[in-house]
Each structure stands twice: as C-alpha cells, then as structure tokens.
Amino acid sequence: MAYTDNSSSRTPLIPNFLYNTASLSSSTIISNNTLSQPCDESIVKKPFLVAAPKESSRKIEMFSPAYYGACTFGGVMSCGLTHMAVTPLDLVKCNMQIDPAKYKSISSGFGVLLKEQGARGFFRGWVPTLLGYSAQGACKYGFYEYFKKYYTDLAGPENAAKYKTLIFLAGSASAEVIADVALCPFEAVKVRVQTQPGFARGLSDGLPKFVRAEGAAGLYKGIVPLWGRQIPYTMMKFASFETIVEQLYKNVIPTPKDQCSKSTQLGVSFAGGYLAGILCAIVSHPADNLVSFLNNAKGATVGDAVNKLGVMGLCTRGLPIRIVMIGTLTGAQWGIYDSFKVFVGLPTTGGAAPPAPVK
Template sequence: MVYFPSASQLKSSFGSAMPNYWVSSAEEKAHKAVDFVEEEVARVVKPHHAVPMYSAEYFKYCTLGGIFACGPTHATVTPLDLVKCRMQVDSSLYKSNIDAFRTIVRTEGASALFTGFGATLIGYAFQGAGKYGLYEVFKYKYAQLVGEDLAAKYKTGLFLAASASAEFFADILLCPWEAVKVKTQTTIPPFSNSVFTAFPKALAADGLGGLYRGLVPLWARQIPYTMVKFATFENTVVAIYNQLPGEKEDYSALAQTGVSFLGGYIAGIFCAVVSHPADVMVSKVNTDRKAGESMGQAMSRIYGKIGFGGLWNGLGTRIVMVGTLTGLQWLLYDSFKAYVGLPTSGGAKK
C-alpha cells in the first residue's frame, strides 16, 4: 500500500497558509491516483485465474496442452524417426544410425532429414489432443464410477484404464497422417515433399480405407505404449516426490516441471521397449501389405520374413527418440498447465 499523508498532517505541516478546501482536494485526488495505480498493478501482475478442477474449461486446457506437447515434439525428432522407419523397412539400407544420417545428407540433401515433418506435426497434434485431453476425462469419469475409495486404492489400474480408453480414440485421429508419414519417409525418393500434396495423393491412391489399414497395428503399438507412459509417469513422479523433503506444493512451478521431465523420460524408456515390435509392424504393414491381403495375413507373412529378431530393428534409436520426446511432452504439458492456472500432473505423496 502506498502511504499518503492525511489532510490534518498536511495542515499541521504547512499551517494556515494552506486552505482547507485545497488540502482536502489534494488529498482526495492523490488517494484516487494511488488507488488507480494499485488497481492497475494488481490487474497486470495478478496470477492466472484458478480454473475449477474437472470443469469444461479444465478439460479444454488439458486438450490444448496435449496439442502443444505432442505435435511439436514428435515433429522435432523427425530425423530420428526417418532413420528408424527406413531401417525397420529395410535393415540393410544403412550400416548404422550415423551412416544413415550421412548417407541421407550426401544423397538427398540436409533438408531430406525432415521428410515427413508436416504429417508428423499434424497427426501427432491431433493425437495429443485425444491422448491428454481424453485421459483426463476418462480418469475423472472412471474415478466417479468406481468411487473415491476404490479409485485411490487401485489408482494404477485407473491410470491404465483411462489411458487405454483415451489412446483408442486418439489413434483414430492419428492413423491417416501416420500412414502418409510412413509412406513419405520410406519411399526413396520421397513419395512427396509436402504434406499438402502427400495427403491428397495418398488418399487418391489408397482411398480412406487404405489410410486406415494400419489402424489395428497402430492400436497394438500405441495403446500399450500409452498405458505404460501414463501409469509409469504417474507412479514415477510420486516416487520422486516421496524422496524429496516437504510436499509437492512446497516447490516452484519450475521445479515441478523439472520433475515432470524426469518422470516423463523414465516413462519413455519403458514405452519404447514395450511398443517397439508393434512399431516395426506398423511400418512394415504400411509399406508391404499386398492388395487383397487381410491384416492377419499381412502380419503373418511379414513376421515369417523378418522373424522375432526383425521386430527389434531400430530399438536403440527409438529409445533415445521416445525417451527424449516423452520427457519433453510432459515438460511442455505441465508448463502449459501451470501457465493457465492448473496444477502440474501427479505427485501426491503416499
């Protein structure tokens, strides 16, 4: 509060030379000016308004946070994804990851490392909206369904059920863009140099059904991935805070998002291992499924060709890629939540 002398104090200081009406007027104006400044300062520096938990606004912000978390992060690691997909389709194409980068730059140019960037950005932005937004919705709804006590007792089961449900729908949004991405990345020279020409070209060639031919293996890859991602993250964050003094609320938003990044990176490592065989199969099916062949026939034929060992091609690259992007996703997601006035994810001590 800014201090300003009263009329009596002014009068005693300046004596009878200062008329009463002038003193009163000056005091009134000064206090009005001070009040105005204080109100403006409070308006400018006030924190973001508190968003009611589990309100429509809460779920809207979680959905927006998922878009910001998934689209840009997946697009950023496009070079790693490009190499991974090509090595999954043809393990003899490059001698190593380093050889792959060098070969691509030498033969196709440095910009070729970002082949599939547009489809990745759009597809995973859609997927992020479904993954994070619907996860929060299902987690809340399932907790309401089973009751508070059971939800608290079997919280890992709640995380698994909510994340599986969310990913089921998120993959429907992702699938056509994933098909375009894989086709673009694994065709040499690339199927198209822009997502705006690649999507209509793929749609004309394969039809909408063709763009969804990889949905079943995508579910097989992404649903276990997301279940591990959310359940591992939630429990890892709790474990981290259990090792720290004080409560989660005692730490700054910056420290809390740092914990989110660490928990996300650890979760990403587990995700990569669990989902990698299905990830290989998604790439293979999108590039090697024959006309008139059922999904089961295609997967059986492809497995007969590559064997169990072939399902693990590119795992090292994918661990680095998935660990990094999963950590960054949780960092961006919780940073966005903190910015709009939501609490960061997880972390209540046992």
C-alpha cells in the same frame, strides 16, 4: 459552443472486465467535470475514472470444461512440437525398419540420407508429423484427464485410492483409442513419404496420391497395428509416469510437492517422463515395426512382416534409436505439458498418492 455531457450514452473505451467499480471510493471519483472532494455517493451518476487494473485472481476450476480445454491444448503443444523436432531420428528409424541392409545403423543411416537427399531430407514428412501428432496429443491428454476423473468417480474414494494404477491404465487406454483415430491417416502418409523417396514431397501432395492409390479406407489400413503400438505405449507412458512421479516425491525429493518450487516440479515431470519413455519404447516396439512395414508395402499383412523380420527382428530392430528418441520425446512432452498447466494456473501432473478414506 456549450459542452454537453453525453457520458451516459457513450460506449466505454475500457472493457468492463478490466475494472471493478466496487474498488473505487467516493473520494477518488471524478464526475461532472469536477475534481471530487469527499462527497455524497447519491449524487454520483456514473464514474469514468477507474482504479488501476489488478492482476486477475481467477483460476481455472479443476475438472471444468475450461480445465479439459487447457489440458487438450497442452497436449497439442507437447506432442506436435516434440514429434516434429525428432523427425530426423524418426526418419532414420523408419528406414532402418524397412531397409536394414541399406540403413545398417544410426550413424550410417544419417550418412545415407545426407548423401542422397541433403540436409533438407532429414525433415521429410514433418508436416504430417506435426499435424498428426498434434491431433493425437489433443485427444490423448484431454481425454486422459477426462477418463481418469470419470473412472475415479465411478470407483469411489476407497477403490480409487486402492486401484489408482488400474485407473491410470484404463483412462490412458480409453484416450488412446480415440487419439489413434485422429493420428492414423497422417501416420500412413508420413511413413510413405519418409520411406519411399519420390513418392511425394509431403502431406499436400502425398495425401491425395495415397488416396488415389489405395482409397480413403487405405488411410486406416494400419489402425489395428497402430492401436497395438500406441495403446500399450500410452498405458505405460501415463501409468508409469504417475507412479514414478509419486515415488520421486515420496523417496527422492525431501520436500512435499505443494511446497516445492515450480521449477522443481517441472524437473520432476521431465525426469519421470524420460524414465517412462524408456519403458514405453520397449513395450511398443514390435508393433512400431509392424506399422512401418504395413504402411510401406501395399497389400502386406502381419504374417508377411513376421516372416520377413522374424520375432526377434520385430522386437529389436531399430530399438536403441527408438529408446533414445522416445525417452527424450516423452520427457519433453511431460515437461511441455506441465509447463503449460503451470502457465495457466493449474497444478503439475502426479504427486503424492491420495489419502485413504477414513472409515
């Protein structure tokens, strides 16, 4: 049976984006079942031997939709995974805030939980934690990068260099307003699950039970104190991180950032994040106590929280464990976020201050 060459009608088995025919020379093409020698390119209809694929040199363009998409996905991983990992600390912290007579300290709090609920009880509420903070992280980091660029362009080169800290603050505050709308329903269910044993096993049964008890609007009962906690926290987190990283490269690291290894840059990101996290915990702690109190008690008000806990209690109750938790959390978040950016070919966050424009 005679062989018929149907190559012109075949669908190629190798996707087009994996090869570049421009890289082939006429001396390396096999065509029409003949091992080629140097030949006239005009008689070559269509090569089907391709050059070995090379590593793609394509990079994500800064401030393109792909860039913001990468930052958004990095935020999902950095916030969702880290908050889920520290669920035991968060669980003890919330219960110390709600019932300080029973949960007197970190060590005794873990002891009470272990005795009453076993080791599995340490991760009660991990599903709403993972989903809620993944959604929050996506909005927090993605919109921060967007608003930072937007406000920088709005200010112009000279003012952007002069007022860069204000741009960091404005960008992070704008992003967090949106991020908390995504987080609030999950946070409401999480606190109820963690501080009321027997209320629900997790999100799947806790969410409908919460809605039946307080209505869908009840999921957003804590949005104002959540903004009160998270907006100052995020403003401190991003602005202080950017400032700390800039100072580390300026005064501690002897090599300019663009000449440092990726591992050094990621180490700076973690250190800057941890130090920023300590400041975040102190600034946002009173509002964190309010969020826990309001989500735990049906019909409670801010005045009720102040009367019961006192101003000093709002500022200090559960603060040491929150410093440990938030410092570690924030350092890990910046480490994961910048690691993902490096993985996709983007620069790490922060660094030297932009040069002042030439007048």
